[in-house]
Amino acid sequence: MLMGKGNRGRGILLLLGFLACFEAAFGGEDGAVNLWPMPKSVSHGSRTLSLSKDFKLTTQGSKYPDDSSLLKEAFKRMVDVVQVNHIVDGRVPNSMVLAGLNVAISSADDVLKFGVNESYKLHVPAVGSLIYANIEAKTVYGALHALETFSQLCHFNFDKRIVELYAAPWSIFDKPRFPFRGLLIDTSRHYLPLPVIKVVIDSMAYSKLNVLHWHIVDEQSFPLEIPSYPRLWSGSYSYSERYTVADALEIVQYAQRRGINVLAEIDIPGHARSWGVGYPALWPSTECNQPLDVSNEFTFKVIDGILSDFSKIFKFKFVHLGGDEVNTSCWSNTPHVKEWLNKHGMNESEAYKYFVLRAQKIAISHGYEVVNWEETFNNFGRQLNPETVVHNWLGGGVAKKVVAAGLRCIVSNQDKWYLDHLDATWEGFYMNEPLINITEPEEQKRVIGGEVCMWGEHIDASDIEQTIWPRAAAAAERLWTPLEKLANDPTRVTGRLARFRCLLNQRGIAAAPLAGLGRAVPIEPGSCLKQ
Known part of the structure; x- marks a missing residue:
């Protein structure tokens, strides 16, 4: 297999990095911290425990209901991924046996709210014949994260045909750095079937991302059923490339059971040509069909209907109203819209502001707080609703201006955190710091987190997983791990991320090799750990 000079050089550097850290990162029984x-905070010992074949979940001391399926299902998923589909048929020794996990949760409430306490403590002792690991968490969602961490401590022993846990005792305290740790998927540019979305959600949980930003519609297609205006999904690509209300509810509930909120987006007033397939009155004219017609009251009735229907499906406190890349020339070039502008004493820019602010009021009336792309802030600043969350994407420096203005911000600058940019490396994802040049503590709090964006122009169900992973995992550690524990040099985490990428592969996630750019192929035959 031939490699270009640039890729070959990069591959050699990566291989040297792998060799340097291979023993420390993959030694297994030497007790290296291989978590991602x-x-x-983490400490460990050097003893090996064997997991009982009848590995149990107990909830002694927990206020969380014993009969809750949420925790039981999460425990079962954890046991399944620990066994990595191997047949566990070996003989478990009589001593140093890990009999189960006791999970003690302080709160009986399992409503997934923004800012829910996701902290946990995990302790795995190393004395006794029948040993129980212990998880303490304020909420069940902290316990879910603890189960994921525990799963990464376990390994299948091919000689003994059993599952073992190395380097006990373990003592881990953990909590996220940011409350919003997102991944965007785009189902307008290419339709993503429900099983594909569910796999994306599963993979998010493995790296502790907690917001699925669902960019549902755009100018190309409108695939979602809206009961209030049922002809909207006439703008879908085809009859079979659609989502029913029940489908959307299934996605929301599937995500919630893994500790993940779903942030729904309708991108308005631009990016909305597909709306007019079913309702042509939403277009300024058939020749000039976006942005949505600002002069037509029907436009805002439709938006109200959509958000009313959304409020019955998407329970996250935020809704995303887009607002980016609005070319207002259709408004001034369409006679009846231009007449409306003149009547109301507005130019195109003022009409754009009117549209954004009115849409925000509609969303607020349905109980939402609003996220808008950064163009709305760049144009209107403090005139936005004071509860607006500004979604940065164009580049650096915007977040600092947003929080200085008293608004909240989500960081997704495209030069570092756009997954569709295949030349964006995992090292760049890892080193992208949301709080760069933001030093005031109160302003730092207004950066609620960040998001990696998987725009769909050039991906579909066939290649979405390897385009997302492992680069999204690099950003996930940036958003989860305390700043002081992050590496200043990404080569220091190469081996650990490579192991996590292989772990994703073992769990059925088609994560691409590290040795290359986005969605790379393996550089040569060899171990997963060295790709």
Whole structure:
């Protein structure tokens, strides 16, 4: 297999990095900390425990209901991924046996709210014949993260045909750095079937991302059923490339059971040509069909209907209203819209502001707080609703201006955190710091987190997983792990991220090799750990 000079050189450097850290990162029984993302605090010993074949979940001392299926299902998923589909048929020794996990949760409430306490403590002792690991968490969602961490401590022993846990005792305290740790998927540019979205959600949970930003519609297609305006999904690509209300509810509930909120987006007033397939009155004219017609009251009735229907499906406190890349020339070039502008004494820019602010008021009336792309802030600043969350994407420096203005911000600058940019490396994802040049503590709090964006122009169900992973995992550690525990040089985490990438592969996630750019192929035959 031939490699270009640039890729060959990069591959050699990566291979040297792998060789340098291979023993420390993959020694297994030597007790190396192989966790991703790295916890806030972790210590360990050097003993090996064997997992009982009848590995149990107990909830002694927990206020969380014993009969809750949420925790039981999460425990079962954890046991399944620990066994990595191997047949566990070996003989478990009589001593140093890990009999189960006791999970003690302080709160009986399992409503997934923004800012829910996701912290946990995990302790795995190393004395006794029948040993129980212990998880303490304020909420069940902290316990879910603890189960994921525990799963990464376990390994299948091919000689003994059993599952073992190395380097006990373990003592871990962990909590996220940011409350919003997102991944965007785009189902307008290419339709993503429900099983594909569910696999993306599963993979998010493995790296402790907690917001699925669902960019549902755009100018190309409108695939979602809207009961209030049922002809909207006439703008879908085809009859079979659609989502029913029940489908959307299934995605929301599937994500929630893994500790992940779903942030729904309708991108308005631009990016909305597909809306007019079913309702042509939403277009300024058939020749000039976006942005949405600002002069037509029907436009805002439709937006109200959509958000009313959304409020019955998407329970996250935020809704995303887009607002980016609005070319207002259709408004001034369409006679009846131009007449409306003149009547109301508005130019195009003022009409754009009117549209954004009115849409925000509609969303607020349905109980939402609003996220808008950064163009709305760049144009209107403090005139936005004071509860607006500004979504940065164009580049650096915007977040600092947003929080200085008293607004909240999500960081997704495209030069570092756009997954569709295949030349964006995992090292760049890892080193992208949301709080760069933001030093005031109160302003730092207004950066609620960040998001990696998987825009769909050139991806579909066939290649979405390897385009997302492992680069999204690099950003996930940036968003989860305390700043002081992050590496200043990404080569220091190469081996650990490579192991996590292989772990994703073992769990059925088609994560691409590290040795290359986005969605790379393996550089040569060899171990997963060295790709």
